[in-house]
Amino acid sequence: MAALVLLFFPAAALAQTYQLSEVVIEGNRRVETSAIRSVLQAAPGKTISLDEIDTDIRAIFKLGRFEDVKAEIRQQDAAVTLVYRLAERPLVRKVEFTGNKELSTDKLKPLSALKTPDIYNPSVVDKSVKAIKAAYLEEGFYSAEITPKVEIDDQNEASVTFEIKEGDKVLVDRIDFEGNKVFTDKELAKVMVTKERWFLSWLTGRGTYQEEVVQNDLEIIADQYYNQGYVQVKVRQPVVTPTEDGKYLNILIEVEEGEQFRVGEVEVQGDLLKSREEILELVLLRPGDVFSRKQLRADVFAVNDLYADQGYAYVNVSPLTNIEPEKKLVNLKFDIEQGIKVHIERIQISGNTKTRDKVIRREMKLDEGDLYSATKLKDSRRKVNNLGFFEEVNISTARGSDEAHMDVNVEVKERPTGTFSLGFGYSSVDGVIGQGSITQENFLGRALKLNLSGAFGSSSTTYQIGLLDPYFLDKNLSLGFDVYKTEREWSDFTKRTTGGDVKLGFPVGEYNRAFFIYRYEEKEIMDVDDDASLFIREQEGTSTLSSIYSSLTRNTTDYRLDPTTGYVAEGSVEFAGLGGSEKFSKYILDYRHFFPFKWGTVFSMHGQLGYVQRIGGQEIPIDERFFLGGINTLRGFNSREVGPRVRRTSQQVNPNTGNIETVLVDDFEFIGGTKEAIFNLEYTFPLVKEMGVKGLLFFDAGNAWSEDQEYFSEMRYSVGTGIRWFSPMGPLRLEWGYNLDPREDEDRSKFEFSIGKFF
Template sequence: MHAGSVLIRKLALAITLFAVASVAIPTFAFLSASPAEAAVVRSISVQGNTRVDPETVRAYLTIKPGESFGPSDIDESIASLFATGLFADVQIVQRGSSLVVTVQENPIINRVNFEGNRGLSDETLAGVVQSKERSVLTTARVQSDVERILETYRRRGNYQASVEPKTIDLQQNRVDLVFEIDEGGKTQVARITFIGNEHFSDGRLRDVIKTRQSGYLGWLRTTDTYDPDRFAADQELIRRFYYDHGYADFRIISSVADFDRERNTFFITYTVEEGPQYRFGEIEVDTTLSNLDPEQLRRRVETRSGRVYSSELVEKSLENLTIEAAKQGYAFAQVRPRGRRDFDEHTISIDYQVDEGPRAYVERINIIGNTSTRDYVIRREFDLVEGDAYNRILVDRAERRLNDLGFFETVRITTEPGSAPDRVIVNVFVEEKPTGKVSFGVGYSTSDGVIGDVSIEERNFLGRGQYVKFLVGGGSDTTNIEFSFTEPFFLGRRISAGFDVYNRTNDADSTQSYDQTLTGGALRFGFPLNDDTTLQPFYRLYDRDISIPDFTTEANCIQNQNYISDAVCQTQGSTVTSLVGASLIYNTLDNTNFPRDGIFAKFTQEVAGLGGDTHFSRTSGEARFYKEVIPAWGVVGVIRGEGGMIKSIGDDGLDLQDQYFVGGSVIRGFETSGIGPRDASTGDSLGGQYYIAGTAEATFPLPLIPQEIGFSGAVFTDAGSLWAADPEAVPSGVTVESDDFELRWTAGFGILWKSPLGPLRADFAWPIVMNDADETQIFRIGGGTRF
């Protein structure tokens, strides 16, 4: 019995183990089956889904009913479902002959909120993040958004900013996503240092780059923060500056931006090696193209033997030669400069080799990144279109033009092979920036007192590249309303066309004894003759209304006046002027607002008499020459000359106000309209038919004053004269003094401020040679601000 009982118990245990094993074998096989022992299911069920359709879930699985699968298929299916971004959790298990997929759906974002942001608006940050309302919330996307927000703040200069994302659970598996932001302090550039520079001072090189040192007025600007893209662009600006000034061996050995976390500032250090300054040696133009005239090509070369070497002049020469060859029928001409450097004489001789280049055509020009600017505004800056011969020089020229428009933060042009070996696809990548602004202007001048204006300006109107401006301004004695419109590509050509309308009022003050209202408009055109020269024809029509306070008629003024010249009295009333003219402008200035090098010259001829009440011919001209005379210290020399002549057409003579009035704005040391013909009895200025003026000036940084403040000094001398009042503009009873040519000469010094809100200037000038009838003014201040 005992042995039988033992046997029975062993048999029962074996049966139990067999039963358990029979149940466990499928699960065990699922967990450890090899590809040769893969499982098969008959159906796939989906659980936990509320928004996502079960068929959508099944579509992402690599497992299909009736097909064998293994652990790798399970892993791949789980990864595929997670990759959709729809699910927070996924589990796949086999239950008998069914595969059960259990999912936990990611919540839907109800709202995206930003808290703690003061420097950047909610709209700006909403454009940065990828998480949007009514989209699925995913951890990876939120983490990416945090990095995007931090990068945006870093580019703004907030390197200590932090972002913490939080969610607020709502009903129906919805959440509010909140980014809690601590902007931290503004991370400024405390100091920009140059090591190894001998020919140019640190201050001069700081003027070359875009990044500025923080200073007393750092709160008014944003360029004193560290931006890695601006830092990289600054290095290229430094290289181009040295290459354009003859230092062909120049190189930046190192450029370092050290971040001081305790003080939350950057210290930027450039270590440079300048090398010697080179000049152009022999300049030759050779060509293997038999029909090209080398002499004709040489006339298009900007580089000249003996001049200081300039990479910019080499680039212009390449462009000119390429265009000239194309005009003579060689669309595929390739121009390559071959330099021969003489290390002993410090000269670089250049041989421009003009050959037949590879025959390649522009298959397509793709414009990428523009949302406001229309495609044709970008395409018209190219000198080639689809189907034309491809030329890299012309593409580089288009890239420079696009940058000069001021519409884009960045411009990048790349090429890729086309559909055939001789086809090239040109890709133009642009990143737009705001082109419109509302400006408030505040200024002060000695003659007009406090002045101000409000203007609305758009440089890319409706994305068409047109310029529109509306301005309202004035001061204690002046009011001004203006509207301007300019189309830079009139009739599809590189011709500018525009119009202006205005109303300007000047009340009687210490410099004039009458009120004047000028209402009119102008039509103008611009024809570029080359890169530096422009012809600008124009037509103007305006009404000038003169009134004298307390005197309603000319007769009343003449009979009762005891302080106003009869010449002024007879100008009362309205006069219409219709004139046509043209200006020829030559401009090679390196900077419009603060030039250091180049020439600006303008010659203008006007004729009035196409209708209207006045008939005269007026000729005027001016020229300014800038040269950095001591580059190491940033000393800039300026020579300026100007003059004009106006003559009556017919027997009626000139109106008093059509003549020239010269004073402190042209020859410092004198009042406005302070020199020239004058009524001996009343002292009123009567104007003159001729004037000349000249200036010699040197500007320099002020010592012992931090350069980031923007102050500089100037010493100058002015000279000139105004003479010959028109006899027809002066009644017979008026005695005119100071009517002959007499030279005036002054000298003085000035203080200039490149304020973040615009240029300001104060001058002290003393007459050295003058006429007793002249009115002097020792101190004069003028300028304005834009913000």
Template structure:
């Protein structure tokens, strides 16, 4: 139709005087039909210019160019005489605007998450290609979340001539379980070892807890790299893992993932050399290289060596130092030469240190944890330690440390960005404790009082067999110095099987930090306790302590704590020695000492904890150690799977625990992630321990094993553990299920 119109117009001009002068000139160009689009945007696409002869080819190309903009349903061109030439009239019909976007049928994925995945928004042009492309984006998102049978249909509803609403009609279908993961092409490394290195797992019985067994695209991409890394760690430097092949059985609602591997040959290290070092001599650098020639090449070992060399430089001011490896394989001998190119860069100092994001916490609370001053030589280890110390304040959900090098000034500015978390806790309610049975509690705790980093706790607890009322205050930077001050008062009662105890007391303490990891605390405690309601047949140890006595004691604690995270440690250690002397007045005279050592070792995303404790107490001046100062072994904080005091001396007549004057406890834990994004972990443990009547009777231990979960919840850390009693004795249960809210080992 457009061509016919053009031909007619051309015939009109050819039939007149214009024939003698050639094709008519374009004297004007008009755009008609625009409502939202800028006229200039259209004219920028038009190649036909004013003052030039009219060209059918240019007009045809212009129509195509305008269509390609994607804003129009129709484009027409008309020609009419104008001032001795012609006027071109481009008539367009704009596509309607999307005024509303809805989702229907989605139950598993929220609207807000779906909107994050699409590029079409309210106000967008209703372009068919764009709408279909976003339907595909939604489908891909569902596949990434495991819903491979999801169906997405865009539904357009006309509101007016220029407006439409867009609804994505969603049929989610069931979540597809990974029934089988097939590794093919692997001869040197077993399929089970490859699968163990992967985060993607086949669906199993507890997948509803671990959320494993479902396909996630990002996780799968990471797993492909992990498979390559596994091969590189075993000398297969040319190994290739292909993109996963995914097959979905719509009837069984199951998925099979096939990963094809090309291993290649195994390579050994021939030689290792390095270059570019000027600041440090060859011997200093070579000591950090632990790759022995003749051994199978290992990528992870190479990375450790690179990190060690990088740390040597970055700990001493060379903030931009880098080490780039180059692998030169020898195809004939199946060896690889490793060359490390060191780029030292310039020496940098710390510039400005800015703290942001702390709306409540005062700047000084954060800055006093920083392990360097402005103007100091840059040190990556001090940067890391600063991160650990700020994180261990437990005031922030996240801590980001962003170095900003200034190349001309040779300084590194540092931005410390924190995101605060609630540090106040108010709880009024009830619950159940595996020790105290039913309890009612009221707890008001502020861990960052007035943003000064001070701690205040007011707590009341009433249980079936015990009660506790306490007020505690602690200032970790007393008088803005590296001194701690603590004080508190308490009142407690507890009904034991053979007697009852009532006590009240108060304490005050001072502490001082030494160096980076050491701390010394000294505290004075006064307690007045009453032992009453002694049951008939109780042992002489209990009967002798009937009545009211006071304890006036001083306690000294020396601690070295290098853990990376106090609540959830994975590396470092905590070692302490505590000594108590009671007899500064009062009625009780005794000494008590405790050595406690815990070590944490990371193994990838998992960790191992080894802990040992030895406690000793002795009465002085012919006085016995009070019942409530003796060692009771058994329970969630000592040997799990045993009841309170079961691993220790018992009353000969009734068989009830009476505690020991000496204890020895060992704990081993293997901690692994379950839901990392929720900070939920699992634990497998083995415990051994025993309390003894006296040091001379040191003997065998009681053994237990079990499993549990750890959760860093928004309300605080929670642990739930089940322990199995390996050496069950008459009257004991074969296992115990326990939980605690507070802190881990």
């Protein structure tokens, strides 16, 4: 028997061939022999060369299951046997981490590409080490060391342990600039994502140095210059040096600003959908203006949307620039390739595990078969998002059956829309309260709004059931009802109400909606305080209300739960006198506007005017008058304690006559106004963006007046601050108001909280 072990192949031997009688595979325990044979060229009865055997060895290695592969040829008489001797890699049974304190094991496990059980692969271990190292770099631990240790038992099974030495977190101490004259150091540092450390860096992570983020900051800095016409600006790679104690890093960024350029000629060429003049009207960059890359992008989008809204989904608007350095001009030419018209073929919805497809489809501005429109796609996303049912709404497009057709993919991620609560709590208005409620904004997945609640507290008790269908009979028509019973104890009287309403709403144009509500209530004013004013005592007893309410609302905000841009304008009229004993007319105008500002902040202003009018000379009911003060009107004032007030009365026995007489006392009671005006200015800014926590600064002004007083005759003012949070229970408000001109009997400041919508 002769044996030949192929460890090295001399060049002269590569041409030698063998007629194989048998092919044997040895050493594999976990890998099936059939899986190995499937990658081999060698087979019984086949003539094979040494070169082909070498190729087989490489193919076995590529399986990634073996750490050693050898080939041996055994020849006995005319029989030739080819033997592949394999050494399997161990099976990974356990993956562990040691030394990690800053990053939890639960966070590190997904970063390891090693699976259990699986065959050990050194390249996979290297990949895992790089991923873990990157995670530590992202958190600012630049000295972190990750060392993999492998232990193999006699069963050829491996335990892999990543030994981690985290080291200290390195933060940025200072960011300096050189060569900048157009922008100050402060202005450039402000636009960077990388920030200098501060005293709360241990909590917020501010000051963490991340290479990728710094590289992106260089682009942001350059963009600031491009937007001011400095098209030849150069932002050098940063010089990063440790501080003397080695605890922190200093960053130096050098800038070569160059000269400022202006816009020269502005032209348009290519496939012109409209006249040259009409297209150029969309371009806001004009000859002589300081060149701005930001505005150039906006102009490209404007021209692009002109075509995309006419069905040209694949339009390509290329801004061609020609720089004239000697004149310091940038000539612009918009080259347009309109492509073909595209129709919507299919609208596919995914991710809606609860919400029915039709609830989403009816918010889409495009239907299957319509011409493509970029603006309508944007509006569709806004409308679906405004349903408030989803954490994420993504709308993308894909090629349809051919170039002339396009599919629209709507991907959503459901969010909880219903709550059930049973327990006790505390309200800054009602004191200690107990409550149980079921609310569902998306009842049965049909967008039905269900409210079933009960609450009892030290000063109020409420029971209510309500249902609203925003698309009654699958038409853009809202229909709903409420039935309720409340009892509320105020300082001078108690009010008990039993009633209900029927609601009807429908759209009026794109952003407008009209609502009509019929309301019927049976009321009782009781337990009137002995010292209450004559005005209050005269209203003691029972009454009925039968009214029709109408409103017209225009809402252009981007996200109705927490807007950042757009406005909400509403006008309403309520007429009471369709039967019932109460008669009045109430008019309210309300306007709120949101302005996005820098760094994710939002400025908003709100104004409201109200007037309630007598009908037939009948006194206006106490509960229909305007009472201001509190978190929803004028912060810093007690609830319902801004507006007209009268002195309380007291009944005393005249010692001279023995008669009971009513006399005025020093204390006041608030009787509400027939006129009101409220103005609120707010500035919100992110505190913990990931959690949806925002800070707030505000200024409030307003008052309520009696019939014989003029509007704005005596205004009340307050300022304050607060925190707003999209908590699991709903939008949470914690706000502190400071009364700028308190009366003797008023508190200087007031802290309040509420759970509900932000405005």
